[in-house]
Amino acid sequence: MYADSTAVVGPLAAFDEPHSYDLCEEHALRLTAPLGWDLVRAEGDLAAPGPSSDDILALADAVREAARPAQHEERPADQPTGRRGHLRVLPPSTP
Numbered sequence: 001m002y003a004d005s006t007a008v009v010g011p012l013a014a015f016d017e018p019h020s021y022d023l024c025e026e027h028a029l030r031l032t033a034p035l036g037w038d039l040v041r042a043e044g045d046l047a048a049p050g051p052s053s054d055d056i057l058a059l060a061d062a063v064r065e066a067a068r069p070a071q072h073e074e075r076p077a078d079q080p081t082g083r084r085g086h087l088r089v090l091p092p093s094t095p
Contacts, residue, residue, distance in 0.1 A: 007033040010042030 009031055012022050023031065033039040 004036075005034075006038040006040060007031070008040045008042060011044035 009023075009028050013020055031039075
């Protein structure tokens with residue numbers, strides 16, 4: 001029954017759950033439940049966790065990958081250098 005429902009406020013979920021929502025700390029502290037509902041406030045830190053070492057390592061790997069020089073393939077002078085849709089890029093003609 002709708003009037004016998006319970007709202008639970010606690011730390012951020014580690015994974016997605018149906019019918020659950022992540023709130024910032026300010027809104028989690030100010031949340032109220034509808035009339036007739038029970039409101040349970042679970043113990044724990046409501047603040048969002050900081051970046052983990054996995055996040056920092058993934059960011060460092062992405063930066064390293066982006067900083068790598070691009071590998072250029074050797075192509076014959078008369079072969080187009082690239083294709084984009086229906087257009088082709090041709091190398092400049094040599095005199």
